[in-house]
Amino acid sequence: MPCLSIDADRLIGRIQDLGRIGRGENGKLTRLAASDADKAGRDRLVDSMREAGLELRCDRVGNLFGVWREADVADLAPILVGSHIDTVIDAGVYDGCAGVLAGLEAIETLRGSGFKPARPIAVAAFTNEEGVRFAPDMLGSLAYVGGLTVEDALATIATDGAALGAELARIGYAGSDAPGFLRPHAYVELHIEQGPVLDREGLAIGAVEGVQGISWRRVTIEGVANHAGTTPMTMRRDAGRAAAQVIAHLHDHVAGSNAPSVATVGCIAFEPNAINVIPSRARFTVDLRDPDERRLRRMEAALDGFLDRLAVAEGVSIAVERLARFEPVAFDPRIVALIEDVAKRRGLTSKRMTLGAGHDAQMLARICPAAMIFVPSVGGISHNPNEFTRVADLAAGADVLLDVVTRLAGA
Numbered sequence: 001m002p003c004l005s006i007d008a009d010r011l012i013g014r015i016q017d018l019g020r021i022g023r024g025e026n027g028k029l030t031r032l033a034a035s036d037a038d039k040a041g042r043d044r045l046v047d048s049m050r051e052a053g054l055e056l057r058c059d060r061v062g063n064l065f066g067v068w069r070e071a072d073v074a075d076l077a078p079i080l081v082g083s084h085i086d087t088v089i090d091a092g093v094y095d096g097c098a099g100v101l102a103g104l105e106a107i108e109t110l111r112g113s114g115f116k117p118a119r120p121i122a123v124a125a126f127t128n129e130e131g132v133r134f135a136p137d138m139l140g141s142l143a144y145v146g147g148l149t150v151e152d153a154l155a156t157i158a159t160d161g162a163a164l165g166a167e168l169a170r171i172g173y174a175g176s177d178a179p180g181f182l183r184p185h186a187y188v189e190l191h192i193e194q195g196p197v198l199d200r201e202g203l204a205i206g207a208v209e210g211v212q213g214i215s216w217r218r219v220t221i222e223g224v225a226n227h228a229g230t231t232p233m234t235m236r237r238d239a240g241r242a243a244a245q246v247i248a249h250l251h252d253h254v255a256g257s258n259a260p261s262v263a264t265v266g267c268i269a270f271e272p273n274a275i276n277v278i279p280s281r282a283r284f285t286v287d288l289r290d291p292d293e294r295r296l297r298r299m300e301a302a303l304d305g306f307l308d309r310l311a312v313a314e315g316v317s318i319a320v321e322r323l324a325r326f327e328p329v330a331f332d333p334r335i336v337a338l339i340e341d342v343a344k345r346r347g348l349t350s351k352r353m354t355l356g357a358g359h360d361a362q363m364l365a366r367i368c369p370a371a372m373i374f375v376p377s378v379g380g381i382s383h384n385p386n387e388f389t390r391v392a393d394l395a396a397g398a399d400v401l402l403d404v405v406t407r408l409a410g411a
């Protein structure tokens with residue numbers, strides 16, 4: 001089979017075109033979910049999906065789909081590609097939009113080539129991925145996989161007081177399909193990296209293996225306040241010193257582990273917080289992340305054990321609250337390997353990566369084999385008008401997406 005390639009001019013043209021929609025008088029790009037600007041962006045996407053000859057579908061939470069469904073394979077589970085087109089405030093033009101429009105580009109290229117898919121192929125734009133106007137983020141894809149009921153999703157209240165259901169109806173994107181109506185055979189999402197790794201290492205493609213698990217805790221250490229001048233060092237019950245030992249221990253334990261684990265104490269407060277008083281209380285957060293659930297549990301257990309020993313050694317009491325806990329998500333190893341393989345066949349460099357930020361693909365992974373393709377972000381800048389991905393990098397990523405879809409939808 002001759003090597004097909006996407007139309008890079010058409011792709012970048014559409015990204016720039018969509019990026020002109022939702023600019024305020026100050027020229028800043030803001031297309032918050034279910035806003036007037038989002039409606040205008042959706043209308044443009046719908047026009048492009050129609051031009052590409054796709055069947056348009058919209059589900060009850062506003063997730064938008066363009067479906068290529070040949071009659072002889074119409075009933076089979078589709079290959080789904082996509083991302084989101086809602087943005088943060090004062091956004092760049094690539095985050096999300098690059099994935100939706102690269103997906104559309106891949107489908108349009110395949111249709112134009114005479115390719116006969118063995119199953120339908122569809123492109124999705126999920127509602128409220130960014131979570132700026134409505135919480136939680138990734139709301140549309142969460143509802144799509146059954147993690148949030150339609151009723152709860154539509155009752156979600158925006159930061160400006162409006163309900164999502166009413167806003168979707170107002171902008172004309174309250175569809176009739178039940179979320180999940182297309183049960184994908186597989187889901188593949190292209191996204192800009194939003195981090196510096198590919199750009200810094202001069203690599204073309206990230207084959208994303210999964211999402212880090214996250215454990216957030218708040219630790220409160222109670223000691224005894226006392227005079228900084230008159231209390232001998234051996235007679236102190238110093239909450240501040242105990243907290244410092246936790247920070248140092250976390251760093252040494254994690255940095256010395258040889259695993260991709262990370263640990264951060266990002267927030268700390270002492271009481272009474274005075275220059276001449278030994279702290280009676282230290283309260284701080286711990287953020288632990290790891291792509292492997294068993295290792296994340298071991299990190300949590302190791303921290304608990306350290307805190308128990310520390311309480312005895314320092315004569316302090318220690319309380320731990322769990323603030324948030326998300327298990328890691330593993331993407332489909334066959335699709336990850338396929339991404340690497342097609343990149344290699346095109347002479348592109350690639351690297352396996354783990355997600356540090358949330359994406360719709362982690363929701364879709366609950367219902368079907370899923371994976372992501374990253375393309376470089378110059379300087380790792382994102383959620384910022386200076387977000388930039390080179391045309392050649394975008395085109396290379398879209399070609400990889402095209403090849404992956406071709407293989408997944410092949411006979």
Ligand SMILES: [Zn+2]
Nearest residue numbers: 095096129191
């Ligand atoms: Zn995004």
